[in-house]
Amino acid sequence: MTLQEIMNRPETPYGDHHIAHLIEGYSSVGGKQVPVLSRDITSKDIFGEIKVRCGIGRYNYYYPTGLYLIGEAKAGLPVIVTSNFKLTLDKLRSQLKLEGYWLLVLDTKGINVWCAAGKGTFGTEELIYQLTKWQVKSKLNTNSVIVPQLGASRMSPQIVKQLTGISIDYGPIRAKDLDVYLANNRVADESMRQVHFHWKDRLVLTPLELINNFKFILPAYPVLVGWHYFTTGHTLSLAIPLIQLSPLIMMNFLGSVVFPLMLPFLPTRGFSTKGITLSLPVSMLILANSSLFHLGNNILSMLSWFLIYLIFTGFITLNFTGSTTFTSFSGVEFEVKLFRKIAIAIASIALLSAMVGYIF
Amino acid sequence: MYISKYNTLKLELAKCIGCGLCKTVCPHRVFDIKKDRAILMRREHCLECGACMSNCPTGAIEVKAGVGCAYAIK
Numbered sequence: 001m002t003l004q005e006i007m008n009r010p011e012t013p014y015g016d017h018h019i020a021h022l023i024e025g026y027s028s029v030g031g032k033q034v035p036v037l038s039r040d041i042t043s044k045d046i047f048g049e050i051k052v053r054c055g056i057g058r059y060n061y062y063y064p065t066g067l068y069l070i071g072e073a074k075a076g077l078p079v080i081v082t083s084n085f086k087l088t089l090d091k092l093r094s095q096l097k098l099e100g101y102w103l104l105v106l107d108t109k110g111i112n113v114w115c116a117a118g119k120g121t122f123g124t125e126e127l128i129y130q131l132t133k134w135q136v137k138s139k140l141n142t143n144s145v146i147v148p149q150l151g152a153s154r155m156s157p158q159i160v161k162q163l164t165g166i167s168i169d170y171g172p173i174r175a176k177d178l179d180v181y182l183a184n185n186r187v188a189d190e191s192m193r194q195v196h197f198h199w200k201d202r203l204v205l206t207p208l209e210l211i212n213n214f215k216f217i218l219p220a221y222p223v224l225v226g227w228h229y230f231t232t233g234h235t236l237s238l239a240i241p242l243i244q245l246s247p248l249i250m251m252n253f254l255g256s257v258v259f260p261l262m263l264p265f266l267p268t269r270g271f272s273t274k275g276i277t278l279s280l281p282v283s284m285l286i287l288a289n290s291s292l293f294h295l296g297n298n299i300l301s302m303l304s305w306f307l308i309y310l311i312f313t314g315f316i317t318l319n320f321t322g323s324t325t326f327t328s329f330s331g332v333e334f335e336v337k338l339f340r341k342i343a344i345a346i347a348s349i350a351l352l353s354a355m356v357g358y359i360f
Numbered sequence: 361m362y363i364s365k366y367n368t369l370k371l372e373l374a375k376c377i378g379c380g381l382c383k384t385v386c387p388h389r390v391f392d393i394k395k396d397r398a399i400l401m402r403r404e405h406c407l408e409c410g411a412c413m414s415n416c417p418t419g420a421i422e423v424k425a426g427v428g429c430a431y432a433i434k
Contacts, residue, residue, distance in 0.1 A: 118409065118427040152385035152411035153425065170384050188384075195387035269363050321362075322429025326388065328408040329426030331363035336433040 003163050006125050007132060011065075012107060018048065018086045019063040022093075027073045030139035036069045037103075041094050049087055054207045061086045062110030067134045071100025078182060079136060079145040080171070081127060083108040083116050095175040098182060102140060104130055114150040123154030131164045146171040146178075146186070149193060197325045202260040205323050209256035213316045217248050231358050243294050247286045251309050254278055255316035260323075271327075272339045275317025276310050283309040300357030307350035311343050364404040368424040369412075371400055375420035382412035382421060 016023075019037070021044055026033040052058045062084045070093060071077075079102040082088055092103070106126045108116035116122035127147070136142065144167040147155060157168040172181050172192035181188050224241035255275050259266070266274035286293060286309070287302050295305055318339055321327040369390070378396035383389075388405040391398050391412065398420070410425025426432065 115427070117411075124414075149385060150387060152415055153409045154414055155411075156414055157381070158417050173387060190389065193384070193387070194389055269361065319430045322427065322431055324428070326405070326407050327362045327428030328364065328367060328406060329424065329428050329432075330366040330368055330408060332428045332430055333433050334363055334366050336430050 001125065003128070003132065006128050006163070009129075012109070014062045014064045014084060014107075014110075016064050018061060019089070027069045029067060029073075030135055032067070032134075034067045034069050037089075037093060039070060039093050041090060045090050049090065052087060053204060055211050058208075059110060063089065063105070065105045065107045065130065067136075068103040068105060069100070070096075070103065071098070074100060075141065077101050077140075079104055079140055079142055080178070081106060081130075081145050081147045081151065083111060083113045083122055083151075085110050085112045085116075088112050091175050092178075096178050098179055104134065104136065104145060106130055113148050114153075117151050117153035117155070120154045122151050124156045124159050127155065127160055128163050131160070131166055137165050143167060144169050148175075149173050149188075150195070195325045197263075199261060201325075202263060205320075206257045206260055209260065209316070209320065209323070210252060213252050213256050213319075216312070216316070217245060217252060220245055220248060240294050247283075247293055247295075247305070247309060248312060250282065250286070251279055251313045252316065254282060255313045255320075259313075259317050260320060263324075270318075270335050270339075271321050272314035272318040272335060275313045278317075279309055279313035298357045300353045300360070304350045304354035304357065307346050307353070311346050311350070314339060315343065361404060362407075362428070364406070367403065367406055368408060368422075369400070369403060369406045370422045371398060372420045372422070373397055375418045377418055377420075379417060381415040381417070385411040385415050387411070 021042060022037045023035045024038050025036045027036055028034070048061065052061045063086050065084050077100045080092070081104045082092060084105050084107060106122055108121045111119070111121065113122055131137070131145070136145065143165070147168045147170055149170045150173055152170060155168065161167055169186045171178055172188045173195050174192070177188070177192045181192060221241055224244060225235065225238065228241065229235050255278070259275055259278055262278070263274070267277055268274055283306050287295065287306055290297060290302055295302060318335065321332045376397050378393055378398065380393050382391040382398050383393055387409065388402065388407060390400060390402045390406045392401045406423070407428055408423050408425055410423055413421045413423050413425060
């Protein structure tokens with residue numbers, strides 16, 4: 001691709017409502033006004049994080065692309081490249097203690113660096129576009145920029161250098177290591193270059209998983225009400241289907257909260273199988289107390305519920321693959337294709353069991 | 361560790377010039393540089409992000425890069 005082709009594209013305008021409160025002033029850079037951002041994390045930023053962690057406005061937590069300054073402008077300040085996901089910006093602002101630095105913000109459509117890199121939005125072309133648009137080499141008088149290591153997936157430093165004259169220095173994985181990295185003359189040690197998935201990293205993902213997975217349970221309510229009407233000829237109390245669905249709510253908690261926390265300790269390599277090992281004992285316990293949940297004592301309808309609990313948990317834990325730092329495309333492809341076949345077979349048995357149980 | 365049996369990562373040593381970029385960018389430290397050439401130290405930890413392939417100046421690395429996400433599987 002030529003530079004002209006890269007530069008010849010429309011820009012997406014992003015409102016600055018998420019960062020307006022952080023702008024302390026402006027610095028003039030080559031005739032353009034560059035916002036100077038504060039390092040403070042305000043209550044607005046904290047609430048913003050809580051909201052997106054719960055899935056509220058998760059895809060609209062962006063801010064305008066381009067150049068920003070933190071600290072005071074002076075010669076030799078490093079240029080750090082990042083995404084236009086506002087949460088990433090907050091982590092950088094709060095964790096990087098460096099006296100002054102430029103931020104070059106790429107258009108990742110409000111997505112974090114690593115996911116955007118996988119999609120290609122945080123990549124060679126977008127970096128070249130912003131470097132050229134803001135004339136970083138000449139206006140900031142620098143020959144290199146720092147790109148977060150997780151931004152490397154779709155980055156070709158050779159092409160960036162060829163078209164802009166700028167070299168890429170790959171920074172550490174985590175923003176909190178940037179100060180040491182810069183003090184060490186942009187050298188990262190092994191620990192800075194290894195991605196982790198500690199329990200705290202897994203814990204912060206659980207609210208979103210829990211909330212998102214509820215949407216799979218909601219349609220079960222009208223289905224159950226309809227099934228009762230079909231099998232008994234009249235509508236039962238509307239509370240009974242809720243009680244019958246409470247085990248699924250428990251499965252959601254198991255799959256969305258317990259599973260991520262216990263991930264390293266669960267047997268088997270597949271996520272769906274790990275989830276099933278977790279739900280198996282709980283499902284058996286529930287069915288041993290089937291009258292409590294209004295599940296009846298018909299062995300076939302109990303079998304049906306049992307199979308539904310297993311598939312549901314396997315399904316939601318399989319979806320967690322997209323939230324981890326270590327699942328590969330080929331592995332997930334294998335597991336998803338296999339799970340789909342098995343889930344269809346088990347769902348058919350569950351349905352057949354329910355119907356035969358009803359008939360007899 | 362996840363299912364690594366179907367991993368598509370390939371390193372063509374003949375094209376490798378030992379620049380070390382693959383080692384730098386890999387988030388799971390799959391590569392090391394020994395005697396001026398890249399070697400695969402932890403291939404089973406590869407998540408196929410494609411960073412090594414994208415950064416390799418000589419095209420010595422090939423991988424079917426994608427995101428390890430169930431929603432992405434057609």
